[in-house]
Every structure is written in structure tokens, then in C-alpha cells.
Amino acid sequence: MLLNTLAALCLAVLPAAPGSPALTPATIDGYIAQYREATGLPGVAVTVTKGKEVIHAAGYGRTATGDPVTADTPMALASVSKSFTSLAVLQLVEKGQVKLDKPVHGYLPEFQLADPRAAGITVRQLLDQTSGMADSAFREKSLPQPDSLQDAVARLRDARLATAPGTAYSYHNTNYQVAARLVEVVSGEPFAAYLKAHVFTPLGLRHSSTIDTDRDLPGSARGHLYILGQAIAVPEPPGFGNGSGGVLSSASDMARWLIAQNNGILSPASVKEMRTPSAQNPDYALGWELDKTARGTPVLRHGGDLFTSTAQQLLIPGSGYGVAVMANTGMAFADSAALMDGLVALIEGRQPDAPSSPFLxxxxxxxxxxxxxxxxxxxxxxxxxxxxxxxxxxxxxxxxxxxxxxxxxxxxxxxxxxxxxxxxxxxxxxxxxxxxxxxxxxxxxxxxxxxxxxxxxxxxxx
Incomplete structure (x- = not known):
């Protein structure tokens, strides 16, 4: 009920927003145009919000298939998806179906590793990346890729931990794949159906979904590499991403998502949990990173990298601003991060750094x-x-x-x-x-x- 009320509020404010004197749609358009001219960035979607208002949500350029990028074009969020998975888990916590500090195995009996210490991994440790699972102990990318969240958990049976649970931070996509599978089992719904019913639809995210593998990427979410300064459309390498990096969304949907973060998406207690980092890494909470701007302003953010596209989201709790960027060039070029930094500079009244050519x-x-x-x-x-x-x-x-x-x-x-x-x-x-x-x-x-x-x-x- 709370989410439905929130969705109505979000939809009511989406059509128009005055922006601030220092940051207007024209200012944002001009900055994006300058950046694209300097870099040759093929396509990007951008949204900027403040409080309950949408300052701007727009698409620029073209997709890898040649279609115009609009405010409603679904693009890959990559690891920004982790904040959606974290939200899904915390919704189950609020319903009393999951407790953050209870072992995962109690909710997900199929979660079994060759390392007996894995029995002590808690739900919180999945979300703050302190489970002890790590690339160094389990090569999640170079192993044969699963086709489903169930397969992603099943392939862990021969895995060992790099460290004891709760003793060290290690960013590892499998943590969030296990968390998404936990949502499936506890809720009794496929993860994609759960997000649609309990997150996307209540918040009015009409162009958002979640996928399993690179094969499921629509044309609008495919990307490019720069070769000799020219953007070349290429397929994403094989990979599994649901739960950890599978969400697709648009500029207009991300506007609603950012607004919802400060307006009742969860109870105050759950929001506090989501934004509280672990002792092992004071900069990583539950699907969100704690950071500061160049001026020292505290922010919440999370980036996402595929090999052919990138994404960023950011909240400035003190001022109520939110920013999201989805670019269809890969992690080697960091276009979404550079654009995010430039937009934050505009918000703070600073001059963005001059964009550089991708030609090396x-x-x-x-x-x-x-x-x-x-x-x-x-x-x-x-x-x-x-x-x-x-x-x-x-x-x-x-x-x-x-x-x-x-x-x-x-x-x-x-x-x-x-x-x-x-x-x-x-x-x-x-x-x-x-x-x-x-x-x-x-x-x-x-x-x-x-x-x-x-x-x-x-x-x-x-």
C-alpha cells in the first residue's frame, strides 16, 4: 500500500520540474552535447532529480542498433542492479520473512559450499560483500556460466571461501546472485516476477526488467567499444548477471527510482540498515556505496560495469538531488562515471572537467x-x-x-x-x-x- 501511494506521488511530479537556477534541462543538454562531441559517445540516458521533482530525464544519441536513445529506452544498469536486489531482500525483512543476521542456509537450503564455514554466512554478509566468497576462491566469470539463479547457486557446491564469513570485504557478484535466489525461494516467485510485482510496478517503472544472461540483452541495451577513437557496436561477452547486474531501466524510470529512495520506499529503520556499511569496509553498505563529492559532500552511489556499457546512480541526501547515467560504452572507457562527476559538479556550482577523446x-x-x-x-x-x-x-x-x-x-x-x-x-x-x-x-x-x-x-x- 505504501509503495502504491508512493508511485502515485512519483507519477504526479514526473511531467514537469522547474529545476534549480544553477541546473536546468538546457544546462544538462549543453553539457551532454559537449561531452558527446568531444568523446564520440554513441548513446547515453541521463536523469537528474531533486526531492520529489524531476529536473530532467532524457536520452541522447543512438543505440547499438541505430535507434534513438530516448527517456524511455531500456539500457543496462549492470551492478547498479545490486541496490534493487538489496531492496527486494529488505522488503522480505520488513514482512518478517527474512532476518539479516540469520544464516542464508536457513532460508536457502540449496546454498551449500565445499567449505563448512559457509554455513555461517548471513544474509547481511551477502549484501555487504563480507561473506568470504571472492573471485580468488571461486572464479565466477571464467567458469561455465549458469542459465538461472538456481544454477548460479548450484555451481557453488565445489567452491571454498577466501576468508571466514564476516572478516573481510570482497566485491563478488555471486553474493548478489545468491541473495536474488533467496528472494525467489522465500517469496515463491521468480526473481524477475518478484521485482516486477513488488518494485517496478508499484513505483511506476514501466520500462524496467531484469534478465539472466548476455543473450537476453535487447538491442537497446547493447553497447560499444572504442577502437582507434571510433565507437564500434559489439555483442557483450558471455556472462550471467541476474541479481548482481541484470536490471534494465530507462532515464524516466530511474527518475522515479531515485525519488523513491527518499520518500518511503522502505521504513526509516530499513533505509538506515541499507545505508549502514560493515566494519570491514566503511564505504560499502547494502547495495550502496558511501562516498563524497570533490567538495566533500556525502553521497550514496553505486556504479555498474559491463564490457560494452556502464551505469551510475547517486544520491545527495543533504540536498535531495539524485543522478543516474547509463552509457552504451564499456568499462574500459568509464563514460558514465565521467558524466556523473560532471553533473555533480554542475549541481555543486563547479565547472566540470573537460572531456577527453577516447583516442589513445x-x-x-x-x-x-x-x-x-x-x-x-x-x-x-x-x-x-x-x-x-x-x-x-x-x-x-x-x-x-x-x-x-x-x-x-x-x-x-x-x-x-x-x-x-x-x-x-x-x-x-x-x-x-x-x-x-x-x-x-x-x-x-x-x-x-x-x-x-x-x-x-x-x-x-x-
Whole structure:
């Protein structure tokens, strides 16, 4: 009943909002236009609210399929979805069906790990990311991906914990997939149906939904990579995201969502729980991060990263402002975060940082290296007969350096895990993060193999 009343209030204020003297729809439009012109950002959806008013909700540019981005275009929220999952769990807490500090296993018997310590993981520890589950102990991205929340929990049966529950913070998507499955089992509804019935519909979120995998992304929510400064539409790499990153939403819906955060979406006690961080990480609460603006103003926020799109949401409790941004370029380029920072600067009366071009000198370097590698490989293959004539069998060890790019190519994911302090990744995802480097590396691996095969073949023919 409370949510239905809130939805009516939200809908009543959506059509018009005066904005503040310092921040108007025209100001926002001008800033977004400047940013897109400087960066080539293909498409973005933006909303800014204050109190119960919508200052602006709009779409700019085009989707990956070429359609205009409007205020009602569903786009990927990625990990911003975690605040929706947290809300769903806290709704069950308010109904007395779940207690935050009780073990998950009591509500979700199928939640079983190979580590006996997992029996002590509480619902709160899932939401504040202190369960002890971590990429370093369970490689959620590089393992075969599940098709459902039930499968996502089932694949944990061979997993172990990185730390004892409640002793350390580790951002791990599986925490929220387990939480979403808990919502399914306790409520008796599929997670997508639960969100629609208890969150989306009551709040008037007409263009929002949640999906399971990359295969379920609609055209409007697909994204791009920048290659040599140009945005290229590409499919999202394989991945499962429901509960942790599966929500799709629009600028108009996110306006309602942000307004609802300060207007009775939960009881004051539950809102306090949602915004209270753990002792292990004072900056992460239950699906929300605690942060400060450049001016030192306390904010609540959460970002979301896919490999082809990103999203951000932010609340400034002191002034009542809310901001959401969904950009259809990937995590390597951080367009939504840059736009969020710029909009916050406008709210605070500051000048946003000048946007920078996505064209990187390193991209040009690797493009030139790729061309040079192809040319050198062609030369090496063409001269293979001459090389074989000058070398005896004992000297063929000199071909080994040509195979080094193959070794690096096959080991790139483990190398990344080391450099990223244990964060998991699959091979194709490295390609999305560093496209020009990986194009060169794959080319170098193929070129080296071609030269080795040609020279050995010529040597055998001598």
C-alpha cells in the first residue's frame, strides 16, 4: 500500500520540474552535447532529480542498433542492479520473512559450499560483500556460466571461501546472485516476477526488467567499444548477471527510482540498515556505496560495469538531488562515471572537467605494431628456404622466441588475475578491455607460428 501511494506521488511530479537556477534541462543538454562531441559517445540516458521533482530525464544519441536513445529506452544498469536486489531482500525483512543476521542456509537450503564455514554466512554478509566468497576462491566469470539463479547457486557446491564469513570485504557478484535466489525461494516467485510485482510496478517503472544472461540483452541495451577513437557496436561477452547486474531501466524510470529512495520506499529503520556499511569496509553498505563529492559532500552511489556499457546512480541526501547515467560504452572507457562527476559538479556550482577523446596514442602504437608484425611475418615466411639452408637442426632452437607471443596469448587471463589482485576474468573479456593490444598479440602469435612452421617445413625438405 505504501509503495502504491508512493508511485502515485512519483507519477504526479514526473511531467514537469522547474529545476534549480544553477541546473536546468538546457544546462544538462549543453553539457551532454559537449561531452558527446568531444568523446564520440554513441548513446547515453541521463536523469537528474531533486526531492520529489524531476529536473530532467532524457536520452541522447543512438543505440547499438541505430535507434534513438530516448527517456524511455531500456539500457543496462549492470551492478547498479545490486541496490534493487538489496531492496527486494529488505522488503522480505520488513514482512518478517527474512532476518539479516540469520544464516542464508536457513532460508536457502540449496546454498551449500565445499567449505563448512559457509554455513555461517548471513544474509547481511551477502549484501555487504563480507561473506568470504571472492573471485580468488571461486572464479565466477571464467567458469561455465549458469542459465538461472538456481544454477548460479548450484555451481557453488565445489567452491571454498577466501576468508571466514564476516572478516573481510570482497566485491563478488555471486553474493548478489545468491541473495536474488533467496528472494525467489522465500517469496515463491521468480526473481524477475518478484521485482516486477513488488518494485517496478508499484513505483511506476514501466520500462524496467531484469534478465539472466548476455543473450537476453535487447538491442537497446547493447553497447560499444572504442577502437582507434571510433565507437564500434559489439555483442557483450558471455556472462550471467541476474541479481548482481541484470536490471534494465530507462532515464524516466530511474527518475522515479531515485525519488523513491527518499520518500518511503522502505521504513526509516530499513533505509538506515541499507545505508549502514560493515566494519570491514566503511564505504560499502547494502547495495550502496558511501562516498563524497570533490567538495566533500556525502553521497550514496553505486556504479555498474559491463564490457560494452556502464551505469551510475547517486544520491545527495543533504540536498535531495539524485543522478543516474547509463552509457552504451564499456568499462574500459568509464563514460558514465565521467558524466556523473560532471553533473555533480554542475549541481555543486563547479565547472566540470573537460572531456577527453577516447583516442589513445597506445591504440595507434599497437595498430602500427600489428601492421609491422604482418609485414615481418610475410618476410620471414618468404625467406624460410634461405633460413633453412643456413641453419642445421641443432640451431633450430632459435625459433623458440617466435613462439613467445603464443605463450603470452594463452596465459593472458592468469596474468591479468595477478595484476588485478585476484579478480577473475575470461580470455575474451581481456580482448574487450584492451582491444588493440590483444589484436596485436593474437596477430603476433599467428605470425610467429607461421614463421616457425614455414622454416621447419623448409628445413625438413632440405
Amino acid at each position: 596514442a597506445t591504440d595507434l602504437v599497437f595498430a602500427l605494431l600489428t601492421l609491422a608484425t604482418v609485414a615481418l611475418a610475410a618476410r620471414g615466411v618468404a625467406r624460410s628456404r634461405r633460413w633453412a639452408a643456413r641453419r642445421t637442426g641443432r640451431q633450430r632452437w632459435r625459433l623458440l622466441p617466435y613462439l613467445l607471443p603464443i605463450v603470452l596469448c594463452t596465459a593472458i587471463a592468469p596474468v591479468f588475475r595477478v595484476l588485478a589482485r585476484g579478480r577473475d576474468i575470461m580470455w575474451i573479456q581481456v580482448v574487450y578491455l584492451y582491444p588493440t593490444f590483444m589484436i596485436w598479440l593474437v596477430t603476433a602469435a599467428a605470425a610467429g607460428l607461421a614463421v616457425v612452421v614455414a622454416r621447419l617445413w623448409r628445413g625438413a625438405a632440405q
